[in-house]
Amino acid sequence: MMMTKEHIHRIHRLAHREWTAAARKLDLSFNEFEYLSAVQAEEDRMRIEDAHGQHLQDIVATLGVTKASASTMIAKLEGRGLVTRFQCQVDARAQHIVLTDAGRALMAQGEAVYERVAARLNSTNE
Template identity: 50%
Template structure:
């Protein structure tokens, strides 16, 4: 339980540090993560035969769902932190590129993270001791949290199919005006 409490404290401290340094610029940590993912995809496409920076690549890199990533890309584009360029290989796809302002904010965010890391480095290493490398490797291979199982939906009872007018006439009791 002590480690969980320590992680909670580290998370709280990192959040406070972020808000004091990069948060003052109007950049949330989540936005910084997306800007970083776009940057990493751009580096991959320069150094390998990776055709990244599509929404799918960012979703995969971030480990988020497509709807969340799409909403964030729209938000970043409206704030002019991201530019959108049509894909040359697939007319339906778009490439997401950092704008000059987006890159500047990413660099500031990276600097804020590096400052915090240098302050916390000794404490983090102490937490991870005696085997920090194995601990980090174990965290990277940790299974995802179990997803909530979806309950099968109750099937609607089929309503009786409306009868054709001729069938309806046959189904009604025969009434006579004269008795």
């Protein structure tokens, strides 16, 4: 099925509504979820490549944000106990960023938002 701009707009509206409702319950903004997703995606990618870990620059590249914005958000997420940082063994100037168990639990709840959106979209297409 080819996606039209109307389909994309509908998906965006539906996802936005679901996130607005879920954000209050989860105590997690969409922006925070995006950063946690970038950390998780990078963790998954690093496991596949068997590399030593990730750095802030990886999140910057994934999200297309400034290093200052990423640094601020990572500090906020760390303060909430959703990510943790530790010094890179290869480059002492850099730090690795990983999800905590609490971060993983919120990620799973955030991903459930998209599962609900997909279910609603699939039910209207049947």
